[in-house]
Amino acid sequence: MYAKLSLISCLILLASILTTGCSNSTEQSEPAVIVGADRSEIYLPLLENKNVGLVVNQTSMVDSVHLIDYLYRKGVNIKAIYAPEHGYKGTVERGKHVDGTTDPDTGVPVYSLYGKNRKPGPEMLEGVDVVVFDIQDVGVRFFTYISTLNKVMEACAENGIKVIVLDRPNPLGYYVDGPVLDSQFGSFVGLNPIPVIHGLTVGEYAQMANGEGWLKDSIQCDLEVVKVENYTHATKYQLPILPSPNLPDMKSIYLYPSICLFEGANVNEGRGTYKPFQQFGAPYYTPTDFSYVPKSIPVLALHPKFEGDTCYGYDLSGVALSQLQEIRQLEIKYVIDFYNKCDDKENFFISFFDTLAGTDQLRKQIIEGQSEEQIRASWQQDLDKYKQMRKKYLLYDEN
Template sequence: MKKILIFAAALMSIAPMACKAQKPQYEYKGDNASGVNSPGGRPALVVQTGAERFSAYLPLLKGKRVAVLVNQTSAVGAELLPDALLRQGVKVVTIFSPEHGFRGNADAGAHVKSGVDTRTGLTVISLYGDNKKPKPEQLKDIDVVIYDLQDVGVRFYTYISSLEYLLEACGEQQKEVIVLDRPNPLGNIVDGPVLQSKFRSFVGMQSIPIIYGMTPGEYAKMLIGEGWVKAKNVRLTVIPCANYTHKTLYRLPVAPSPNLKNMAAIYLYPSLCLFEGTQVSVGRGTDAPFQQYGHPALKNYTYSFVPKSVEGASNPPLKGQTCYGELLASDANSAYRLTESGFQLKWLLKAYQNYPDKANFFNSNNFFSKLAGTDQLQEQIKKGMSEEAIRKSWQADLDKFRSIRAKYLLYES
């Protein structure tokens, strides 16, 4: 990569770090300082996120008690949304945080404690673990909740699950929700198997494909419009992005979580994450998670890596063991070319074919089927079906989803 971008908004902790920008804890390896390019590499207008469009939503907050669901991606210039709102005179009373915490450096699935932000004195409530859905008492003294998280457009990335629970809780308690929309870095792709209802979990709550091609604002509208949110009469306002379409190749200025360190990882994530339901490592505990895969038993590969304990991956799979496999891409452009046609099965199929103990390739906890959203994919792989045949099996469900998706798009597709 040609450039290394230090986070525009630093990563934060609940305490003792402040909500204001701090010295970065790790580097975000991007290769596009402006954060925006067209797919063909031509210059494009700079995208303006919903959070940056103060004139569109500050009047909606006047005289109201406001909560925010945010993390380190909720940047407005060089500061984070809670600081920006307080500076504008908004009465912010509570901060909610999603998986990975307010600072964004917790391990995937790790318990994140609630606490107090020492800079503002605001209560920080973790919406993860046993408290995924805001409780009535946590919303009691709030009029409106703002959702402002940078998603990556993949079904099992849990920020959209937090969004659904937020909409449901606020609908039940008759609280307003404002989604400050942010671009989807995979917004021009709709692909992969569609989730079957029996596999619903926090890593997949609705019948959508792995890559669903919608922004958080569009997705929120679909959740309500299709009646997928249990609560009725949810009061939702979406503040759209400016200068964005689904053809825009948006490159994130801030890493969305500790193991998606750069755009190469983000582009490869939807295809490689299924390895987390197998014995194979995706490189957690290395400098290139979700850019590679490997296992000690894949000795016919020449490339290797060794997972270690690092921030965001304190106890990674296959820790301390030499894993043989493939480094798929080390830069964003190469990774995008591998993914632009959609969800990729070839690496999973290749690893399975080369794994000596096929009976134990998939983990016994059924996590692979939860990630895939179906148990059909695992059976298809075991049967030795071709990628082409497997892809054909989910096309009818994909077409059905595309027709639903089209009703809720806010941007040119």
């Protein structure tokens, strides 16, 4: 069962534990954060005599036991497992489609929600009474787990199925920043008008999606959120388990919102190394003080940008974790820097950059030579409106 993780998962888990020290707060004296999955006294009664579907991955742990195993041992009738990007074991490379399988330990069918079926169809939900969503998010719009949640809520609402979200902290939940998504740039890496760093837990996001009518035809989902105990949006929560293969530690998570923009540009974002999002570069960049060579790494990255070429740029892996925790804005200075250093400016950006940014304005502003301050000022009005809306759905204090 899930207590018996694959070798890769075990190594990833061990690396995460060593990096974070399993600390869930900035002060050892503070009460321990208790995630929704650990509050079984609340949700187990809701699952009695129900056929249950689970949206889970490797982060879906109840103490040291995976939620699938935990519920199975408790006699809960698990009808189906739904796998997000990276699969329900978290070992599938980014962007790879996950074919339907069967969980070898329970015999429960596994349906992929990444690929052609990002929204579960009626046949995938047949016989299911309630769907439990328990996945650790990182608080960034283009991290696809909240899009999976959105699609699951929509499908369940259409089929009269209740959704229970076992909430988990947002490791970036202490700030909100970045351009708010323009609806014409909506995609699976950004479905709704929220900023790049949205400042919501998955439970709060679910409430917002319901409350703002973001599900198809404004349908309402029968939703229940099992809250986190001893958490506020000021908590600097350290993830005990990695949320995806290319976020190997908290440093990558803190840098991810800003450096991931390079996935839409002619810059290697650290994929093809063991420090993704902490180091980034391109062959044309100067100065040449720091260099690395991206290579194919199973699970992490196959055929990354500039594979086999020497890339020059930044290495932020040596920056102290405490310094990275103080970042409270989307850092666009790196994209501006690389654009200015690139000789082939016409081919610097690809269309995916606008998809990630949620707007074409950021790309146009960089091309026009606007300063970082001018660019930030341009998205402030929409950001202020979002922050006001966000207050309606907060389940946790902000300080």
